Amino acid sequence: MAYVAVKGGERAIDNAHAWLAEERRGDPALPDLTLPQLREQLGRAVDRAMAEGSLYDPDLGALAVKQAQGDLIEAAFLLRAYRTTLPRFAHSRPIDTAAMQVERRISAVFKDLPGGQVLGPTYDYTHRLLDFALAAGGPVPPAPRTDTPVEAMPRVSDILRAEGMMETDAPSEAEPGDLTREPLSFPAERDVRLQALARGDEGFLLGLGYSTQRGYGGSHPFAGEIRMGEVTVEIEPPELGFAIEIGDLVVTECQMVNQFKGSKTVPPQFTRGYGLVFGFSERKAMAMALVDRAMRAEELGEDVTAPAQNVEFVLYHSDNIEATGFVEHLKLPHYVDFQSELQNLRRLRAEVERARDRPAPALVDGDTDTPTTASQAGSLP
Amino acid sequence: MSGDLSPGFADPVTEAQACFRAVLDAMARPGRLHTLGGVTPPPPLGVASAAVLLTLVDHETPLWLDDGLRAAQPWLAFHCGAAVVADPRAAAYAVATDLGELGRFHPGTHEMPETAATLILQVAGFGSGRRLRLSGPGLRAPASFAVAGLPDDFIAQWHANRTQFPCGVDLILCAGDQLAALPRSVTIEEG
Amino acid sequence: MMGYNFAYLDEQTKRMIRRALLKAVAIPGHQVPFGSREMPLPYGWGTGGIQVTASVLGQQDVLKVIDQGADDTTNAVSIRRFFARTAGVRTTTHTAAATVIQTRHRIPETKLRDDQIIVYQVPQPEPLFRLEPSRVETRRMHGLADYGLMHVKLYEDIARYGQISISYDYPVMVNGRYLMSPSPIPSFDNPKMDRMPALQLFGAGREKRIYAIPPWTEVRSLDFEDHPFRPINAPHPCGLCGATDSYLDEVVTDDHGGRLFVCSDTDHCAERRAAGHVGTDGVKEAAE
Numbered sequence: 030m031a032y033v034a035v036k037g038g039e040r041a042i043d044n045a046h047a048w049l050a051e052e053r054r055g056d057p058a059l060p061d062l063t064l065p066q067l068r069e070q071l072g073r074a075v076d077r078a079m080a081e082g083s084l085y086d087p088d089l090g091a092l093a094v095k096q097a098q099g100d101l102i103e104a105a106f107l108l109r110a111y112r113t114t115l116p117r118f119a120h121s122r123p124i125d126t127a128a129m130q131v132e133r134r135i136s137a138v139f140k141d142l143p144g145g146q147v148l149g150p151t152y153d154y155t156h157r158l159l160d161f162a163l164a165a166g167g168p169v170p171p172a173p174r175t176d177t178p179v180e181a182m183p184r185v186s187d188i189l190r191a192e193g194m195m196e197t198d199a200p201s202e203a204e205p206g207d208l209t210r211e212p213l214s215f216p217a218e219r220d221v222r223l224q225a226l227a228r229g230d231e232g233f234l235l236g237l238g239y240s241t242q243r244g245y246g247g248s249h250p251f252a253g254e255i256r257m258g259e260v261t262v263e264i265e266p267p268e269l270g271f272a273i274e275i276g277d278l279v280v281t282e283c284q285m286v287n288q289f290k291g292s293k294t295v296p297p298q299f300t301r302g303y304g305l306v307f308g309f310s311e312r313k314a315m316a317m318a319l320v321d322r323a324m325r326a327e328e329l330g331e332d333v334t335a336p337a338q339n340v341e342f343v344l345y346h347s348d349n350i351e352a353t354g355f356v357e358h359l360k361l362p363h364y365v366d367f368q369s370e371l372q373n374l375r376r377l378r379a380e381v382e383r384a385r386d387r388p389a390p391a392l393v394d395g396d397t398d399t400p401t402t403a404s405q406a407g408s409l410p
Numbered sequence: 411m412s413g414d415l416s417p418g419f420a421d422p423v424t425e426a427q428a429c430f431r432a433v434l435d436a437m438a439r440p441g442r443l444h445t446l447g448g449v450t451p452p453p454p455l456g457v458a459s460a461a462v463l464l465t466l467v468d469h470e471t472p473l474w475l476d477d478g479l480r481a482a483q484p485w486l487a488f489h490c491g492a493a494v495v496a497d498p499r500a501a502a503y504a505v506a507t508d509l510g511e512l513g514r515f516h517p518g519t520h521e522m523p524e525t526a527a528t529l530i531l532q533v534a535g536f537g538s539g540r541r542l543r544l545s546g547p548g549l550r551a552p553a554s555f556a557v558a559g560l561p562d563d564f565i566a567q568w569h570a571n572r573t574q575f576p577c578g579v580d581l582i583l584c585a586g587d588q589l590a591a592l593p594r595s596v597t598i599e600e601g
Numbered sequence: 602m603m604g605y606n607f608a609y610l611d612e613q614t615k616r617m618i619r620r621a622l623l624k625a626v627a628i629p630g631h632q633v634p635f636g637s638r639e640m641p642l643p644y645g646w647g648t649g650g651i652q653v654t655a656s657v658l659g660q661q662d663v664l665k666v667i668d669q670g671a672d673d674t675t676n677a678v679s680i681r682r683f684f685a686r687t688a689g690v691r692t693t694t695h696t697a698a699a700t701v702i703q704t705r706h707r708i709p710e711t712k713l714r715d716d717q718i719i720v721y722q723v724p725q726p727e728p729l730f731r732l733e734p735s736r737v738e739t740r741r742m743h744g745l746a747d748y749g750l751m752h753v754k755l756y757e758d759i760a761r762y763g764q765i766s767i768s769y770d771y772p773v774m775v776n777g778r779y780l781m782s783p784s785p786i787p788s789f790d791n792p793k794m795d796r797m798p799a800l801q802l803f804g805a806g807r808e809k810r811i812y813a814i815p816p817w818t819e820v821r822s823l824d825f826e827d828h829p830f831r832p833i834n835a836p837h838p839c840g841l842c843g844a845t846d847s848y849l850d851e852v853v854t855d856d857h858g859g860r861l862f863v864c865s866d867t868d869h870c871a872e873r874r875a876a877g878h879v880g881t882d883g884v885k886e887a888a889e
Contacts, residue, residue, distance in 0.1 A: 354644030373768035593627035
């Protein structure tokens, strides 16, 4: 049999893409999904793609989810690769979550508080029973509404701070870091850590946050407050000298209240773990807040023993675009390296065979065959 | 505004790429000459220095100019958006008509030697003047290199720069439209 | 390509990468952190190499892209297409005709020239990562040129196996100062790096590092006087072209032990065959 080298990579790629497009479309007898349908009806998926893709645009998020056939890491990747080509026109002012148009706001630490507990559109108390009525489709009756004007909703962290019970974050005018422009360096400050967590993989943060609750770097958290709703984004063009609104975004914010025993200079008080995520993403915001607090261990004089407290470990492994690329790159050809390993292993095994066949036991060990001098060629300083 | 400023690159994408390749080759092969063009900078800023600045400098790179080049500041601010700094030690890129003390620029740290400054030094010319003998990475064999307009203590200053490797300042020499580079890794002796 | 800059990257990004490249050349073997961008290809698939190539490439260039030594492996095809689309540059499979060569895992057999640039895709730029996973620690070690860990690892290999057991990504010392990963090339290719006339650039996109070896720079594979560096290759000639000095791929031809060894460098093999060289399996092919 004659050997013919594998050729035609180009055609194989084209064919694979054509097949993929066909499979993505599915049965052509069924109506094609529209982006508004995805945006409206698969909102949590779009939110996750936007959060991990670091790009807030529900229409593009819906396109990414559609293009990725619902693979949300792939969708986030599409958004990231698009985002990186966009010009930067301005920097926004910090968003004010105290002024949020709240859809949901709960506190696990006070039974009642100004603004009240607002359950909002949550799955929390749904019984997880498959809803066959939903499978059948049909109209959804409108949810009851109230005309009661919405009270102001101060943040629980501010309420505690007013009493001196909560640590105060020193305001800073320093320009926040940006991981998308500058590579990570250590020690990584909290601004950069929070950015990494906000873009980080929900599953990874969930596992890490969970590990802190099971004793791997625990910090006795209480869910001080979780709020979700719309906030306004403002920029302040230098030529105007005042802020203008450029749009709104939906975010979920979680403030974990954690015990802190105090130190020589600071009396015992509560410390904060903070989570903020695009869209409705309570699980992610809560996990983020747990991990944020865990990563503050060194700053707060706690022992750094657990994975969630290891800043370098968390930050280098939380990005699912990086992680998926590198894990999946193992499917690329590694013929060359595998071949060198094969030859190496054959050589090593042949050595062992030879040694076995020799009359005297001469299998090498540290005492009989040790390198003595570093040669000129490979000398290590 | 730009009304009284001479133009920068006519085709920034292509010309910056060509200029970069020249600088990359110069840095990779110390002492090799390249000729650049495409800009008409305000004197005393030379053509080669100006092209290098347009290619590499922007608002992310603090730029320092010596007194002889202050006149070029508006041109550079307009074409590069460069942030000009007063402290030479804060500069990522520096341009000088006179070497002065090489030690005034940031040499980087042992863990981050890449944070060292790049100095663009305008000299009188190549091929005549001070003869230097270059050796090190980028050179197949020690090479001879002549530069006019270097100060007397250049070799001593360079020796001090070279001995702190991997720290040290990288030098791009420019004369008119010609350019050559001396990365910190090169050893320089009297030639 | 509509809507994108020449070679995809915006000029601001190219400037940032170009600055990093110049520093990398000035400090041979040192890993320079850079603001690696998110590319439209996955991390681990050559995003670092692509960013470096995009930053050096011009309209006059002729680009060759190889993966595993071959121009027609799918990832090489994909990257070559990316540049053909975004930069409109000429591409080639002939090593000698290329001005810029982007590679994954191999160095071409044809000797590279002084007017060529080779860009390596690097998955893991840190040569010490298997011994010390913290990059804070390894950066400190590079700063101090403290490579005792690697020394101990090689020493233990010899104590255990009687030889150094690394067969690819074999660590090198660059210009006597920096311990460097040559990228996962087979150790067979390591000697080609030493005093290579071409400029060697390395891009690690996910790890956000760039490094370089200027031409004619000393690159030495770590070894000991009594255990000198030995590159590894299959002890066969190429079945197609008969070459005895090229790195070989092993092809499984049947399920009862049949093997064929052929040049991994497809351009090298094709040129040899075109010049009339025939291996044992090549003869068979011609006879059928």
